[in-house]
Amino acid sequence: MKFGSTAQWREIIAILGGTLCGLLIVRLVLKLLAARPDSPTVAWLYGLTEPLVTPLTIIDRSQPRFGAVLEFSTLTTLLLIVSVTALLWVGLGPRKSG
Helix, strand or coil, X not given: CCCCCHHHHHHHXXXXXXXXXXXXXXXXXXXXXXXXXXXXXXXXXXXXXXXXXXXHHHHHCCCCCCCCCCCHHHHHHHHHHHHHHHHHHHHCCCCCCC
């Protein structure tokens, strides 16, 4: 497999999209369970995923600031990442075998 081949790009897209989705799912679950934001692990995850959801935080303006929250901005970002990953995957064409 040569560098820059379609198969390699498909793999990179899948890994990146999967990683981002995994992080956002963990964030969503932590928000739903009202995880303590002062915990170092939770604070790290929130800090890591905050730039991804910040553009859509206007969706959550009616949500409570503390306690269990269903973050619609996180759900929307998750759907966007899945959609973009799928479009890029399909856009690279059929997988070559062999």
